[in-house]
Amino acid sequence: MIIVVGSINLDLIANVDRLPEPGETVRGSSFTTAPGGKGANQALAAARAGAPVRLVGAVGKDSFAAEALALLRAGNVDLSGVGESFASTGTALILVGADGENVIAVVPGANDSVVPGDLAKAFLKRGDVVLLQHEIPLQTVEATLDAARAVGAVSVLNTAPFRVEAAGFLGKADYAVANETEFDLYGEALSLSGRDRPARMLDFAARTGRTVVVTLGGDGVLAATPEQFLTVPALRIIPVDTVGAGDTFCGYFGAGLSSGLPLEQALARAAAAGSLACLKPGAQPAIPLAKDVDAALAVR
Ligand code: RIB
Numbered sequence: 001m002i003i004v005v006g007s008i009n010l011d012l013i014a015n016v017d018r019l020p021e022p023g024e025t026v027r028g029s030s031f032t033t034a035p036g037g038k039g040a041n042q043a044l045a046a047a048r049a050g051a052p053v054r055l056v057g058a059v060g061k062d063s064f065a066a067e068a069l070a071l072l073r074a075g076n077v078d079l080s081g082v083g084e085s086f087a088s089t090g091t092a093l094i095l096v097g098a099d100g101e102n103v104i105a106v107v108p109g110a111n112d113s114v115v116p117g118d119l120a121k122a123f124l125k126r127g128d129v130v131l132l133q134h135e136i137p138l139q140t141v142e143a144t145l146d147a148a149r150a151v152g153a154v155s156v157l158n159t160a161p162f163r164v165e166a167a168g169f170l171g172k173a174d175y176a177v178a179n180e181t182e183f184d185l186y187g188e189a190l191s192l193s194g195r196d197r198p199a200r201m202l203d204f205a206a207r208t209g210r211t212v213v214v215t216l217g218g219d220g221v222l223a224a225t226p227e228q229f230l231t232v233p234a235l236r237i238i239p240v241d242t243v244g245a246g247d248t249f250c251g252y253f254g255a256g257l258s259s260g261l262p263l264e265q266a267l268a269r270a271a272a273a274g275s276l277a278c279l280k281p282g283a284q285p286a287i288p289l290a291k292d293v294d295a296a297l298a299v300r
Contacts, residue, residue, distance in 0.1 A: 002046040002053045002254050003122045003153070005144045006039015007111040007135030008072075008082065009090040010064040011243070011283060019097045028095075034282035035071045036092050037111070038133040038160060041244050041283045045251020045273065046131065047075040050290045051258050056081035056122045057136070058110040064089035071284045081121035085110035090135070100239035100278060106161075111136050116143035126152035129258040131250060132173070133158040138166055145172040154257060158250045164189050171208030175257075177250055183214045198222060198229060213267065215249055217242070221271045223263065232267045235275035235296055244283025249274035252293070272297050 014028040035044075043055040055077050059065035061084050068089050072079060088109040096102045114136040122144070124130065130148040132141050132155065141157070148155040149172065157173035159166060162182045167189035170176045178186060183197065192200040192207075197214065201224035204212045211225045220233040239245075252273040256266030273293045280286035288296075 001128050002043070002051045002131060002258055003056065003124060003128050004039050004043040004046070004053065004131045005056045005114070005119070005122060005136065005140065006042065006131065006133050007037040007090055007108070008040040008055075008057045008059050008068050009037035009092045009106065009111070010068045011036035011092045011094050013094045013096060013243070013282065015096050015281075017098050019095055019101065019103055032282070033067065034285055035068050036244065036283040037068070037090055038135050038158065038247050039131075040068070040072055041247035041287070042131045042133065042158065042251040042254070043077050044072055044075050044284050045248045045287045046255040047077050048287050048289050049252045049255035049273070049293070051255040052078070054078040054081055054122065056114070056118055058083045058085045058113050060085055060087055060089040060110045062088050064091065081118070083113070083118065083121075085113040087113055094243060096241050096243065096281070100242050102241070102243050104243070106135065108135065114140050116140050119144060119147055124148060124151050124153050128153040129254045130155045131158070131254045132156070134161055134163050134166055138163060141166070142169045142172065145169060156250060156254050156257070158246065159186060160246060162186070171204075171210055173210060175211045175213060175253075177213045177215065177253065179215050179217075179246060183212070198224065202229060211263070213253070215246055215274070221249075221267050223267055225263070230264055230267065232264065232271050234271050235300065237275050237278055239278035241281040241286065242278050244286055245274045245277045247283060248277035248287050251287070269293060269297065272300070
């Protein structure tokens, strides 16, 4: 089983020709809302990859909550661990430029009410794969890493968004997944040594005894374990909207590990899924189905 302890948002998305500079106003061409939040996106990605998934999180008692949970419900994600908070449902204000790049501001709202005590709703057990991100209180993230280790579950920590306070516990995750910017910032915070990123990844793996994965967008994925270094390509695509691509990668990666795929195969399937997620607008609406990922891998 995949257990996600993480955020649930409603994404408010405006498309613009180009992203504005600070202090600048640009005209938008369209507006839409879609379910999002890194935790919820990863839960749905793991479910679409074919895994049974339980999500622990929180929404508000407001009109955004039902829409934020709609695709998770339709995707058969177990929502029994999702509580209701007096705070508003988390929201993300997202601008997407014509080149598919984005800027995002997240207002956590109810996500900030997910506390270590909520772990009781996770029913963690040996062999589970636990997916975590940094959009809920970091003390809950660290407590979940500890709980996962205690029961013999495998933990995958997506280190997004960058929060320097998290640097001290990244090494508790069996797999830390960062994008290149995040990894470089954590590398500075942890004083990783090495003249380039792969060398610093190997230093992290040697120091912690764990695996670090760095996603490079269209350039694929790198992974360092204490024993080996892997390079995995992305699919060659022209991105429409990259929102949620990293979450799709993490959800598929967790599902791959859960189904027993070797590391390199789990990374390759996740990288292909992340690429396909860039072909449609929105986070959750763009997460590909397993059959489409397998078809894309077969013709690569
Ligand atoms: O990773 C993409 C997600 O980040 C969006 O869905 C948004 O909700 C923010 O949490």
